[in-house]
Amino acid sequence: MSETVAFFRPDDERAAEAAEIVRSLGGEPLSDPMLTVEPAGETPRRDAELTVLTSKTGVELAADAGWEPGGEIVAIGSGTAEALERAGYSVDRIPEQYSSSGLVEELRADAPGARIEVARSDHGSPVLTDGLEAAGAYVHETVLYRLRRPPEAGVSAVAAAEGRLGGACFTSSLTVEHFLEAASDRGIRADAIEGLNDAVVGAIGEPTRETAENAGISVDIVPTVAEFEALAEAVLTRVGPEV
Template sequence: MTEKKIPVLAIMRPESYREKSEAIARDYGFEPVYAPMIRLEGLKDEGFEPFVRRVIDGTSDYVVFTSANGITFTLDKLTEPDKEAFITALKKTRVIAIGPNTEKELVKIGIEKPFLPGDYSSEGIVEALCSEVKGKTVGLARSAFGAKVLIEGLEQCGATVYETHVYTLSIPEGTVQKELIERTLAGEVDAFAFTSSMMVKGFMKHAEKLGAGETIKETLSGAVVGAIGTPTGNTLKKHGVNADVIPEEFTFEALIKAMKKEL
């Protein structure tokens, strides 16, 4: 009797997620191969202090966090007294979160019931809030790569939106990234978990560097490709790759569970 091969799963999340992601992959019967295609770096722009002041002063009616990272990188920049005042003020503000991970991060700091739009996307937030934001002030803390549709949409609904970029994303360069592309081309990777558009771009950039921009698309068509959220699925499509799996719940575990089922 031949021994059943453990499927190899490519995990490309930032370094800080490595341990947790590999543990989830193993729990679902995958052998993880890890090569980060995104690096997170803290950022502080000129909008940050005014954003914090508006929350503490109570002049922001709404505060939007589009990721758990947005919360972490915001709090990292605050001194202890300001952090306490900021969290206390958030409790009295209407706080909006995209997705369950962002919600969990808010609950962790004592924001009991943040509002989650039914559709975990910028469009979903605009749709959910449009009827109530006219004349209101919205504070938004997110990455430097956030979609413009969120600000433009809320402004069209009559809101005044102030944005601050609290972190940025870059594509790491190194041997592990190169090795993942080589293993992919050799047909050694059975499944790929893409958790953001930037990750897709990073992966494709590394493939192109090896002159395999086209070949990699064919290789991926023979594997199970998973994406968190429609925007990530759309980015894959733009690069000529179809996502086999987009789970209803926007979490890494839900993605891995759905990919296991697909296999």
């Protein structure tokens, strides 16, 4: 099996970091950014008792805008927490499970009557906002940025269709959707899916797995830790190199 592993992180330090991780694990990285960030020009509210930030990008946009929180800050996971600390914010809460459902469980006891601000992209999961509202919170969502598919995206779809992929690391439902759109634009959707099904496919989180499998992509791995390094290691362990 080919040791080429595709990943779909934005074309910045995240893609460079992912390439370094894949190489360190014995694989050949194929970077195919499926997301580009379009700032919305908004900032999180300042009057919330709890503010939830779900990404490094959201943290950086809030910090650049000079946002000052009025209450506690909740980070979805360690990557977001590290970005908050680098920007000079304190991190008050991190859920045990790095996911929308994990955040709901973390905040459930404090939700009744609380004002909770959720600041994220335009493709955030309704699991978080609906879950917090069901738990009794007053939830306000601020869209900090929009995620778009770069027009040049799709080299991984070509590689999959040609049988040149050993593995693929999907980090969100949107990366799956954009991969399939890029394949469709090239008229190779069916072949690309077939190529993925001959490779080792990893997905971060159950929503990403469900999106892929609903499209006919077999997901082999969902790591227990929702971080790229854990995903890449699990995929490459199955692909074949020593890790």
